[in-house]
Amino acid sequence: MGRSPCCEKVGLKKGPWTPEEDQKLLAYIEEHGHGSWRALPAKAGLQRCGKSCRLRWTNYLRPDIKRGKFSLQEEQTIIQLHALLGNRWSAIATHLPKRTDNEIKNYWNTHLKKRLAKMGIDPVTHKPKSDALSSVDGQSKTAANLSHMAQWESARLEAEARLVRESKLKSTSFGSESSDPAPQLNNKTVVTTGAPPPAQPLCLDVLKAWQGGWSKSTKGGFIAGTSTGNGPDLESPTSTLSFSENPLPIQPVGPTNAVEYYDNEGGMVKEEGEEEWKGVTASLQDVVFAVETPWSPESRKAENGHVGVSNFMEGFADLLLTNADDHNESERGGDSDNGDGNDRSEGFSYEENKNYWNNILNLVNSSPSDSPVF
DNA sequence: AATTTAGGCAACCGCTCCTCT
């Protein structure tokens, strides 16, 4: 729109911040709040543009920022949310308390993306690359279709969740936030364009829908259209998927007892190495195999069981993290990894699965309102 | 020990969206 960037002003400093600058910014915001970022540098006595100040504050100086290694749970959340939301780092960050979008973005680009690539999965589309599955006849196509459907369904759920959210907004008042004198940091739309700032981000609705499915379906099953009780039914004729109330005929890959491998600080016990991704392709095939049958119309009829996007994403995330777990275990002298994916599968129960999603939901539920926005 | 290479992260840049006038 023809507006000149604020940083074009000559004489403004760029580059790394000095401790003195940090102190000035910190002191000013603590006393006055940031107010208008554009006006802040002059008031705070900084030779920086407002944009730079905002970035420094949100990514580094904010007191509620958690630094250090990402826990396995955080990784899992990122992977799943990225599968759902794509590169919407701010939306993802909403669900990771004390993590900044920039940090998550960097972590994705430097760690998680590489893991996906090593697994033969396109980190952008989350589609399994064909070569990763080429050893199994017909699977690559199925996997690609499956992934595509998962993505499509994700997008659809997103759209529907937005409708749900908007309908909620019409009936519910969220006036409490406006009483906060502190400037709002996350007052923008985090999910879709054109929507008003959500009281709760999209993922909450989506995952709540999933949660509803978990809570009401029978063991291992998933019902996408199940209402959470306080929201509209998400069942939609537009869905590419149909879900039954019958048990899922498969067990997801991997134990997913990620918590077992946390240290007390919530950090990873060990960083991944080259070795631990060996055999990942086989595990990926396990996932594909597992979900393939329910996705074919014939087998749906035959087995009377379906798999939803959640299971795909879950297996997907588990796959990433489980391999690290396996490696961790072997590093500690365990001999669990014998190359047989079935062993891992058997370790994942319905309760664990449910608990896993509950954990994600707890995280989701707590982050938008609980996380200190300022 | 010196140099090169790779990885990680902080910060910048350009764009889009939202709000206000």
Next chain:
DNA sequence: AAGAGGAGCGGTTGCCTAAAT
């Protein structure tokens, strides 16, 4: 309704450090 300005997001860059040679 349209334009200007502010804020935030996502992609990218560049610097610093650790690892490898």
